[in-house]
Amino acid sequence: DADVTQTPRNRITKTGKRIMLECSQTKGHDRMYWYRQDPGLGLRLIYYSFDVKDINKGEISDGYSVSRQAQAKFSLSLESAIPNQTALYFCATSDPATGNQPQHFGDGTRLSIL
């Protein structure tokens, strides 16, 4: 089984819909991250969380929200999806004991908003 699991793997939805992407991990890491990947732009950080009570905005948090339900679970929500949020989304974890690097990624969620 994968250490970092993202669900769903693919999602097509319509403009204005609320969407939740879920991430769970079995690595026991405290720190979790959400990124989006766009062609030519690499991965950009949306939100990150150091522990259950800690949430931080990343580079591109507008239009997104997150919830850290437990150490192992970190979900990303799009409250009202818009077409330019069409992208590949990745969840990642890291371990402070190893200096937070490297980060370990899930296999991604491909999201299309029509």
Added chain:
Amino acid sequence: DQQVKQNSPSLSVQEGRISILNCDYTNSMFDYFLWYKKYPAEGPTFLISISSIKDKNEDGRFTVFLNKSAKHLSLHIVPSQPGDSAVYFCAASFNAGNMLTFGGGTRLMVKP
């Protein structure tokens, strides 16, 4: 403005030859650099890293070189194998901390 840039979107190399992937950065505060490899339908996986106190780090067929004065790093793969065909991302952080800044990626194709 992108602080980490990979100016070559793609690179094609013959099997057995050297692959050189390049990455430039603009922020002199970056002090820890990583390379990730990504296959289709999978997440990025960590490949190799280097701290700014070093100028070279090797791991098997993979070597990363860091030129701090030029704000440039490169990944050398020798010899290249068809299984190395993937997208490679360089990334940088401050104080080996939490926030990674990624380049746009280079697609490497190794031809048999």
